[in-house]
Amino acid sequence: MILEKERKEIADYLKKMLESGLTKGTSGNISIFDRKNGYIAISPSGMNYEEIIPEDVVVIDLDKNIIEGNRKPSSESDLHIAIYKSKPEANSVVHTHSMFCTVLSTLNMPIKSVHYVIADCGSAEVPVAPYRIYGSEDLAISVVNTIGKSNACLLANHGMVACGDNLKSAFGLASTCEWVAEIQWRALSVGTPNYLSDNQIIEVEEKFKTYGQNSELNEKNSYFG
Numbered sequence: 001m002i003l004e005k006e007r008k009e010i011a012d013y014l015k016k017m018l019e020s021g022l023t024k025g026t027s028g029n030i031s032i033f034d035r036k037n038g039y040i041a042i043s044p045s046g047m048n049y050e051e052i053i054p055e056d057v058v059v060i061d062l063d064k065n066i067i068e069g070n071r072k073p074s075s076e077s078d079l080h081i082a083i084y085k086s087k088p089e090a091n092s093v094v095h096t097h098s099m100f101c102t103v104l105s106t107l108n109m110p111i112k113s114v115h116y117v118i119a120d121c122g123s124a125e126v127p128v129a130p131y132r133i134y135g136s137e138d139l140a141i142s143v144v145n146t147i148g149k150s151n152a153c154l155l156a157n158h159g160m161v162a163c164g165d166n167l168k169s170a171f172g173l174a175s176t177c178e179w180v181a182e183i184q185w186r187a188l189s190v191g192t193p194n195y196l197s198d199n200q201i202i203e204v205e206e207k208f209k210t211y212g213q214n215s216e217l218n219e220k221n222s223y224f225g
Contacts, residue, residue: 075135
């Protein structure tokens with residue numbers, strides 16, 4: 001089976017995404033890109049995450065041709081492909097409909113630097129891409145034109161997307177964004193949050209480079225990963 005390891009990992013993380021509350025029902029999707037052969041393992045469209053097995057995960061190429069698999073690939077394949085093309089450092093994409101990220105997206109409000117862990121995104125805020133209908137090339141273009149240097153982006157009236165150099169870091173970043181979005185929402189419910197400056201976030205980004213146990217392996221893991 002092509003990309004067997006990656007397909008098993010996606011099946012496992014789809015269940016984890018549901019259990020962690022980052023999405024509901026069959027919404028959201030996950031992919032891993034093998035840049036060596038140009039193949040993408042991506043979750044199937046509209047299937048119960050609790051029942052998905054590795055064989056259900058579809059392998060496509062950058063032109064959306066199905067290389068292996070009997071299922072229909074995610075409706076957001078264009079979004080995943082567009083991010084891989086625009087961010088050469090990205091090897092995994094996680095798209096969720098998590099509650100607080102979606103709340104902020106409906107307000108057209110970026111996730112801001114209410115907590116230092118926002119630095120995990122590679123920028124001081126997570127921007128909001130203008131609304132485009134789900135599963136469209138227009139949505140993919142909207143995200144790519146908005147995301148900038150950030151590794152995450154809110155999708156107006158829809159949800160959020162995060163990328164990383166592996167699935168663990170992409171999933172961890174999606175979790176980080178949801179946590180910071182909740183802090184922001186709760187703080188705004190009481191008063192005006194104190195936002196950290198760009199320089200303070202840059203300082204945290206530098207400190208994160210030595211965070212964790214195995215920095216010598218040069219494997220970036222999310223703060224929440």
